[in-house]
Structures are given as C-alpha cells and as structure tokens.
Amino acid sequence: MPTLEKVxxxxxxxxxxxxxxxxxxxxxxxxxxxPDNELSMNAMAVLGALHRHGELTIGELATRERVKAPSMTRTVNWLEDGGHVARRPHETDGRQVLVALSDRGRxxxxxxxxxxxxxxARRLRDLTPADRDLLRRAAPILERLAQED
Amino acid sequence: MPTLEKVxxxxxxxxxxxxxxxxxxxxxxxxxxxPDNELSMNAMAVLGALHRHGELTIGELATRERVKAPSMTRTVNWLEDGGHVARRPHETDGRQVLVALSDRGRxxxxxxxxxxxxxxARRLRDLTPADRDLLRRAAPILERLAQED
DNA sequence: TATTGTTATACTCTATAACTATA
DNA sequence: TATAGTTATAGAGTATAACAATA
Known part of the structure; x- marks a missing residue:
C-alpha cells in the first residue's frame, strides 16, 4: 500500500x-x-518574558506571545496599573516603548x-515518570509548532 | 541532593x-x-463527537467538550440553524434533548x-518522524490531562 | 427538591481599522 | 512613506444567574 497516503x-x-x-x-x-491570582495567564507570561530577557518593546512582547500590538498594549496597561512593570522611552527611537519588570513585578x-x-503540576505528578518525560520532550515541539511561520 | 525537591x-x-x-x-x-470554513473549531468538534458516538444530549456534549451547558446550547443553535444537526426530544426524559448529525452535517x-x-498537518510533515511519533504519543496524555478531575 | 436545558447578561481575550507620533 | 504604539470598536467564546419544564 502507498506509504505516502498512509502517512x-x-x-x-x-x-x-x-x-x-x-x-x-x-x-x-x-x-x-x-482564583486569588489577580493576573491573567497572558500577563504572567509577559512577566516571565521580561524576567528572562530583560527590557522588551511592546512589539517584541507581542511577537513573542503571538498576539497583535493592541492586545499587548492592553496587557501592559494592566501590568503597569498594578505596578508590575514600567514603561520608559527608547533611547534612540522615540516611537518605541521599553517595558521593564518592576521589583513588585519580580x-x-x-x-x-x-x-x-x-x-x-499536581496532574503531572499523577502521571508515570515515562509519560512525564514524554511531555517534557513534547513541550518544545509544541512551542515550535506555535512559533514557526 | 533532595530528589523530591528537584523533581x-x-x-x-x-x-x-x-x-x-x-x-x-x-x-x-x-x-x-x-477562512472559508464557516464553522468554528468547537462546532466542528461537536460534529465529530456526534459522528463517533451517535446521538448525544446537550449535557453529554458539554461534558465531552468541557464547556458549560449554555455554551453548548449556543453551539448547537448555530449548528441547527445551518442544518448540520437536528434536535429531537428524549424518549423517556422530557427534560433532555438529543442532538443528531444530519446528512448535511455529515x-x-x-x-x-x-x-x-x-x-x-503541514507543520507536522515538516517535523522529523521521531518528533511526530513523540507527539502521537503525547496527544492522548494531553487529552487525559484535560479530561481528568 | 433536583436536574436539564434555555435565556439574559457580562466578562475576557483577541482582532482590525483609524489615528498619533516618530523615523 | 513606513513603523511603533494607542484608541476605538467589534466579534468570538465562555461563564454565572435566573428561569422553565420535567423528574
């Protein structure tokens, strides 16, 4: 039987x-x-990105999280209102805005x-070590599927 | 080193x-x-469930797709408006509503x-066979994580 | 009383389009 | 002209609460 079709x-x-x-x-x-986590999952992801990579622009954050700029503007607004991040102007390009993690955000x-x-994590602990290991290897592949063009 | 903490x-x-x-x-x-797919992903998932399992009630569909009853009512309304499914009363329990795939839906x-x-699928074909195989084994585990209580 | 489904309402997340400021 | 970000607006998807019909 044709393997290609099967595959x-x-x-x-x-x-x-x-x-x-x-x-x-x-x-x-x-x-x-x-329930007592006041920040959305996406907002937390932004804090994580800033923690890992330092200051990032709105555009860089949007690309990273695969959302459009207006969505990221809104997320950053929430974070700024809560004192978790601070905006500051880019040194050389007045159009760009750098977002930095505040002490409170950290x-x-x-x-x-x-x-x-x-x-x-609790659900993961209920898995067999083999299944957990499998997910550990699968996660980066899922990430790559989401990131690729 | 404490293995438990590490794990x-x-x-x-x-x-x-x-x-x-x-x-x-x-x-x-x-x-x-x-873009020319007029049905949402969730609506398609409902069609798939009806195809696999035959007639199901609103409640069964909601449980299966892990949404609340009102959400499923709305999805089924869309599908019924488009002629993809039909509602019919349950034989013995007047409260329940059975949803069946129509010929058009099928x-x-x-x-x-x-x-x-x-x-x-195109992205998957770009992966190595090993990665693809890994995802094939990971998918049911993800499903189980989503389904468990 | 409890359950199934529906209706009413509101919230979250996201997008596109239009706009402002800067390059 | 093009780009970065913001504002305005709309749409999809979901939830909770209140309700109706039935068990």
Whole structure:
C-alpha cells in the first residue's frame, strides 16, 4: 500500500487529535487558574518574558506571545496599573516603548511561579515518570509548532 | 541532593512550559483556521463527537467538550440553524434533548476533515518522524490531562 | 427538591481599522 | 512613506444567574 497516503492520512489524524487536545487542555487550564491570582495567564507570561530577557518593546512582547500590538498594549496597561512593570522611552527611537519588570513585578512572578502551575503540576505528578518525560520532550515541539511561520 | 525537591521543581517548570506551549499553539491554531470554513473549531468538534458516538444530549456534549451547558446550547443553535444537526426530544426524559448529525452535517464533517487540519498537518510533515511519533504519543496524555478531575 | 436545558447578561481575550507620533 | 504604539470598536467564546419544564 502507498506509504505516502498512509502517512498523510495518519498525519491528518494526528493533527486533528492534537488540535482537540490542545483546545480542551487550554480551556481546562484557564478554568483551573488559581482564583486569588489577580493576573491573567497572558500577563504572567509577559512577566516571565521580561524576567528572562530583560527590557522588551511592546512589539517584541507581542511577537513573542503571538498576539497583535493592541492586545499587548492592553496587557501592559494592566501590568503597569498594578505596578508590575514600567514603561520608559527608547533611547534612540522615540516611537518605541521599553517595558521593564518592576521589583513588585519580580516578586509577583517569583511568588506566583510555584503556585500558579499548581493544578497542572499536581496532574503531572499523577502521571508515570515515562509519560512525564514524554511531555517534557513534547513541550518544545509544541512551542515550535506555535512559533514557526 | 533532595530528589523530591528537584523533581517537584522540575515538574513546576514542565507545567509552566507546557501551559505556555498549549496557550500559544491554541492561539495559533485559531488564527490559522481556513477562512472559508464557516464553522468554528468547537462546532466542528461537536460534529465529530456526534459522528463517533451517535446521538448525544446537550449535557453529554458539554461534558465531552468541557464547556458549560449554555455554551453548548449556543453551539448547537448555530449548528441547527445551518442544518448540520437536528434536535429531537428524549424518549423517556422530557427534560433532555438529543442532538443528531444530519446528512448535511455529515457531509460537512467529512469534506472538511481533510482540509480543516491543513495548516497543522503541514507543520507536522515538516517535523522529523521521531518528533511526530513523540507527539502521537503525547496527544492522548494531553487529552487525559484535560479530561481528568 | 433536583436536574436539564434555555435565556439574559457580562466578562475576557483577541482582532482590525483609524489615528498619533516618530523615523 | 513606513513603523511603533494607542484608541476605538467589534466579534468570538465562555461563564454565572435566573428561569422553565420535567423528574
């Protein structure tokens, strides 16, 4: 039997299965977010990016999180209102805006890091070590699928 | 070194990484949906569930897709307006409503199945066979994470 | 009383379009 | 002209609360 067709069909099935799993797991993750965590998951992701990479512009943050600039403007507005980040003008390009993590933002990030993944981490601990290892290797591939053009 | 703490920390990291990957990939999947596909991804998932399992109630569909009943009512309304499904009363329990795939819905499902995963399937073909195989094994685990209580 | 589904309402996240300021 | 960011607006998807019908 033609292997190509088999592979293609199997890949379509995998795509379908993977898509459904991702949609459902995301929905579950949003629902299970710790109630006393005042920041959205996306806002926390922005704090994490700033922690890892230092100051970033709105555009860089938007590209990184795969959202459009207006969405990132709004997220940064929330974070700034809460005192978690600060905007400052770019030194040489007056159009750009640099966003930096504040001390409070860093505290929030570090304090929440342990508890914000509580639900998922608990579920992960219920898996076999082999399954957990498999997910550990799968996560970067999922990330790459999301990032590629 | 305390192995437990190490493992716990690593799992928290995995949870974080997995969460971000899932959020971003889902966002990308929604953005890359074929423009001439008139049905939302969730509506298509409902058609798929009806195809696999036959008639289901609103409540069963809601549980399966991990949404609340009002959300599923709305999705089923769309599908019914488009002639893709039909409601009929439950034989013995007047409160429940059975939803069945129509011929048109089945055609829509089968015709769209190949193309609706086009983007993801193409990305998957760009992966190495090993990575693809890894995702094939990871998908059910993600599904289980989404489904468990 | 409890359950199933619907209606009403509101919220979150995201996008596109139009605009401002700067390059 | 082109780019970075903001503002205005709209749409999709979801939830909770209140309600109706039935068990």
């Amino acid at each position: 293609t069909r199997t890949d379509a099935g995998l795509a379908s299965e993977l898509r459904l799993s991702v949609m459902r797991l995301r929905r579950r993750l949003v629902a299970e977010r710790h 505290e929030t990030l570090l304090a929440d890091r342990r508890r914000r993944d509580e639900w998922l | 716990t920390r690593t799992d928290a990291g995995l949870a974080s990484e997995l969460r971000l990957s899932v959020m971003r990939l889902r966002r990308r999947l929604v953005a890359e949906r074929h 055609e829509t499902l089968l015709a769209d199945r190949r193309r609706r995963d086009e983007w993801l």
